Amino acid sequence: MSKNLKALACLAGVLLASPAFADWQLNMRPGVTELSRIAYDLHMRILWICVWIAIAVFGVMIYSLVKFRRSKGAVADTTLLHSTKVEVIWTVIPILILVVMAVPAARGLITDEDMSGADMTIKVTGYQWKWEYTYLDQNVDFFSTLARDSNAARITGSHINPYSVQNYLLDVDHPLVVPVGKKVRVLLTAGDVIHSWWVPAFGIKRDAIPGFVNETWFKAEKVGTYRGQCAELCGRDHGFMPIVVVVKTQADYDAWLKAQQAPPAEAAPANPAPAAT
Amino acid sequence: MSATTMQADAHAHDHSADDHHGPMKGWRRWVYATNHKDIGTMYLVFSLTMFLIGGFIAMLIRAELMRPGMQFLDPVRFNSFTTMHALVMIFGAVMPAFTGLANWMIPMQVGAPDMALPRMNNLSFWLLPFAFTLLLSTFLVSGGAPAGGWTLYPPLVLQTGDAFPMAIFAIHLMGASSIMGAINVIVTIMNMRAPGMTLLKMPLFTWTWLITAYLLIAVMPVLAGAVTMLLTDHYFGTTFFNAAGGGDPVMFQHIFWFFGHPEVYIMILPAFGIVSEIIPTFSRKPLFGYDAMVYATASIAFLSFIVWAHHMFTTGMPLVGEMFFMMSTMLIAIPTGVKVFNWTATMWKGSISFEPPMLFALSFLFLFTIGGFSGLMLAIVPADFQYQDTYFVVAHFHYVLVPGAVFSIMAAVYYWLPKWSGHMYNMKLAKWHFWLSTIFVNVLFFPQHFLGLAGMPRRIPDYNTQFADWNFISSIGGFGFGLSQLLFVYLVWRTVRGGEKASGKVWDDAAPHGLEWTLPSPAPYHSFEEAPEVK
Numbered sequence: 164m165s166k167n168l169k170a171l172a173c174l175a176g177v178l179l180a181s182p183a184f185a186d187w188q189l190n191m192r193p194g195v196t197e198l199s200r201i202a203y204d205l206h207m208r209i210l211w212i213c214v215w216i217a218i219a220v221f222g223v224m225i226y227s228l229v230k231f232r233r234s235k236g237a238v239a240d241t242t243l244l245h246s247t248k249v250e251v252i253w254t255v256i257p258i259l260i261l262v263v264m265a266v267p268a269a270r271g272l273i274t275d276e277d278m279s280g281a282d283m284t285i286k287v288t289g290y291q292w293k294w295e296y297t298y299l300d301q302n303v304d305f306f307s308t309l310a311r312d313s314n315a316a317r318i319t320g321s322h323i324n325p326y327s328v329q330n331y332l333l334d335v336d337h338p339l340v341v342p343v344g345k346k347v348r349v350l351l352t353a354g355d356v357i358h359s360w361w362v363p364a365f366g367i368k369r370d371a372i373p374g375f376v377n378e379t380w381f382k383a384e385k386v387g388t389y390r391g392q393c394a395e396l397c398g399r400d401h402g403f404m405p406i407v408v409v410v411k412t413q414a415d416y417d418a419w420l421k422a423q424q425a426p427p428a429e430a431a432p433a434n435p436a437p438a439a440t
Numbered sequence: 441m442s443a444t445t446m447q448a449d450a451h452a453h454d455h456s457a458d459d460h461h462g463p464m465k466g467w468r469r470w471v472y473a474t475n476h477k478d479i480g481t482m483y484l485v486f487s488l489t490m491f492l493i494g495g496f497i498a499m500l501i502r503a504e505l506m507r508p509g510m511q512f513l514d515p516v517r518f519n520s521f522t523t524m525h526a527l528v529m530i531f532g533a534v535m536p537a538f539t540g541l542a543n544w545m546i547p548m549q550v551g552a553p554d555m556a557l558p559r560m561n562n563l564s565f566w567l568l569p570f571a572f573t574l575l576l577s578t579f580l581v582s583g584g585a586p587a588g589g590w591t592l593y594p595p596l597v598l599q600t601g602d603a604f605p606m607a608i609f610a611i612h613l614m615g616a617s618s619i620m621g622a623i624n625v626i627v628t629i630m631n632m633r634a635p636g637m638t639l640l641k642m643p644l645f646t647w648t649w650l651i652t653a654y655l656l657i658a659v660m661p662v663l664a665g666a667v668t669m670l671l672t673d674h675y676f677g678t679t680f681f682n683a684a685g686g687g688d689p690v691m692f693q694h695i696f697w698f699f700g701h702p703e704v705y706i707m708i709l710p711a712f713g714i715v716s717e718i719i720p721t722f723s724r725k726p727l728f729g730y731d732a733m734v735y736a737t738a739s740i741a742f743l744s745f746i747v748w749a750h751h752m753f754t755t756g757m758p759l760v761g762e763m764f765f766m767m768s769t770m771l772i773a774i775p776t777g778v779k780v781f782n783w784t785a786t787m788w789k790g791s792i793s794f795e796p797p798m799l800f801a802l803s804f805l806f807l808f809t810i811g812g813f814s815g816l817m818l819a820i821v822p823a824d825f826q827y828q829d830t831y832f833v834v835a836h837f838h839y840v841l842v843p844g845a846v847f848s849i850m851a852a853v854y855y856w857l858p859k860w861s862g863h864m865y866n867m868k869l870a871k872w873h874f875w876l877s878t879i880f881v882n883v884l885f886f887p888q889h890f891l892g893l894a895g896m897p898r899r900i901p902d903y904n905t906q907f908a909d910w911n912f913i914s915s916i917g918g919f920g921f922g923l924s925q926l927l928f929v930y931l932v933w934r935t936v937r938g939g940e941k942a943s944g945k946v947w948d949d950a951a952p953h954g955l956e957w958t959l960p961s962p963a964p965y966h967s968f969e970e971a972p973e974v975k
Contacts, residue, residue, distance in 0.1 A: 374683020
């Protein structure tokens with residue numbers, strides 16, 4: 164267990180270009196898929212538009228508050244009741260700004276919802292409080308639960324320092340393994356209550372709903388380990404069912420898949436040694 | 441409080457022979473209350489009590505989240521705290537506060553002696569203490585208080601223990617109370633306006649409440665229907681929301697948010713009204729674009745019915761649905777922008793002074809706008825896939841609800857309290873309360889934007905150490921904000937008990953407009969015995 168963890172940690176440390184778990188983080192990260200970049204670009208675009216609007220609007224407000232102070236002898240101009248001209252202007256300009264936002268948002272959304280041309284399909288099933296991953300037509304199926312050391316530390320009053328646990332609450336026993344550069348279609352459902360499968364670096368979040376099958380997709384462009392969490396309140400241990408996706412090269416993935424498909428008697432634990440990359 | 445209203449009563453007796461029923465003595469005055477001021481006072485005191493209870497729960501939540509690791513709460517207890525914090529604050533603190541303000545101010549603003557339906561008014565208030573006793577007592581039953589989130593999503597909510605039917609019945613009571621309050625507001629405004637007060641001469645607070653009342657009547661029954669279906673699913677074998685029986689858990693979310701989104705505006709439209717009263721007064725200029733303000737309020741109310749599914753972008757809606765709800769949500773920015781621009785234009789070339797109500801209104805103006813910006817960001821579906829159910833959302837709705845709705849309520853209290861009590865409050869203390877609240881509310885909620893963008897989901901009792909720093913700051917802000925409110929409680933209590941006498945206009949050098957300022961302070965027990973003439 165701990166060997167695997169260390170290996171995973173090494174992998175993460177070596178392969179991630181940026182320190183993913185830096186503290187005082189302020190902003191979203193661009194991630195490693197087209198969808199996460201769409202989300203990031205839209206986020207930054209809208210954020211900057213909002214910042215410019217804020218500078219303009221708050222600027223006028225602050226100017227008024229300073230300039231038209233009664234304590235500085237300002238006298239009110241009570242004839243200023245309305246002006247059709249400025250009212251039309253401040254209705255039309257926001258409409259134009261909204262169009263500037265809506266067009267790329269609509270384009271990005273169409274890409275988000277384009278499930279065609281998938282190379283493989285994985286079914287994700289949410290349970291209280293673990294994930295099940297089924298590789299369709301590959302005869303591979305396993306559960307993924309919170310790593311044991313995190314699980315021990317998160318008990319109320321455990322007195323285990325969370326800082327002493329690697330990837331506290333963001334590590335699992337059996338991560339999802341996928342090949343790099345392949346379009347993976349993800350089918351989601353749940354066995355009990357609603358869960359939501361979210362990997363920030365992939366830019367996808369989709370609810371897993373009992374009795375229904377949802378779909379989404381991702382194509383990871385970089386080998387590495389990516390972490391996420393359940394994003395829909397699902398009861399007692401909602402905060403303790405993380406998602407870990409290990410993206411491998413095609414060759415490593417093939418080897419891993421083969422090991423998984425071996426008859427159970429000879430099978431290694433579902434979690435591979437990730438040292439291969 | 442009683443002393444001041446006694447004076448009011450004496451005043452009423454001075455010039456009115458019809459006034460046979462002054463306030464009764466002792467507890468009967470409150471239990472049998474039919475007077476709009478007494479009922480308004482009870483609503484406001486109830487709301488303040490709930491604000492303190494909800495705030496105390498929030499501080500327990502922030503204490504657990506102050507550092508990574510589970511310090512003292514069990515995860516189930518944590519979930520019940522987030523659920524109860526929301527239910528108490530929304531249905532117990534914010535909504536009754538606005539109803540209390542409506543009770544106090546609408547008859548005075550339209551020139552009426554009282555609300556139109558005083559006995560229903562009594563029932564409407566007195567349902568609330570029972571509803572919340574029932575709701576809060578769920579902490580004591582087996583299985584604990586509801587822990588499935590205030591949104592009550594099935595199937596999770598069906599796992600609630602004995603608290604389940606109690607919470608549902610409490611919600612039914614709250615809904616009935618709100619509907620009755622709304623009916624009263626509409627009947628009063630429609631029938632009891634002073635001669636000459638046409639609809640487009642009504643003060644903005646009355647206008648926004650009229651529109652809010654229609655929203656309440658439209659959506660509270662929808663909530664009642666949704667929770668009743670939950671109840672029958674749980675106890676009578678129906679499967680409205682159970683796929684195994686042909687139902688659909690997502691249908692609940694559609695029904696809930698068809699209530700829930702107008703509900704958001706129920707909690708902000710009266711706030712718009714309050715700010716539209718206060719900014720003109722302390723800018724010493726009439727409101728800029730009055731008609732546009734009314735139409736903008738009506739547009740926002742209309743749009744609130746066609747945007748609900750933006751709370752559900754990750755549930756797997758069809759592309760067309762996502763497009764529609766993204767665009768309709770973005771449209772809300774237009775009337776909301778009109779409002780912000782009109783308030784700004786009201787200050788333009790004004791003569792501005794910074795009394796406590798104005799300070800809170802200005803804080804509202806800046807911080808609500810920040811909440812509006814994050815709302816616009818949340819409308820963008822591909823980006824929303826990253827924001828949804830993270831602390832970014834928590835930051836967004838707390839910006840519109842705390843420095844938005846709650847600050848407007850405080851602004852209203854600071855604006856009208858001298859009119860109600862006849863006493864001026866301690867300005868210096870009020871300014872302390874303002875600055876502490878405004879600083880701490882930002883320390884509390886601004887870092888939560890960062891947490892959400894860094895990937896912290898909401899409604900989790902514990903988190904990875906990467907989130908530790910901003911959570912610590914946010915908790916400090918939470919304790920500071922919570923403790924600052926004790927100043928407010930002290931200040932209100934002191935002002936009601938006594939203090940410098942307030943004049944009829946209260947804000948003499950600002951010459952506020954509106955019929956309420958033509959009455960003496962404190963206002964007489966029956967506001968207008970004879971209808972004033974409005975030109």
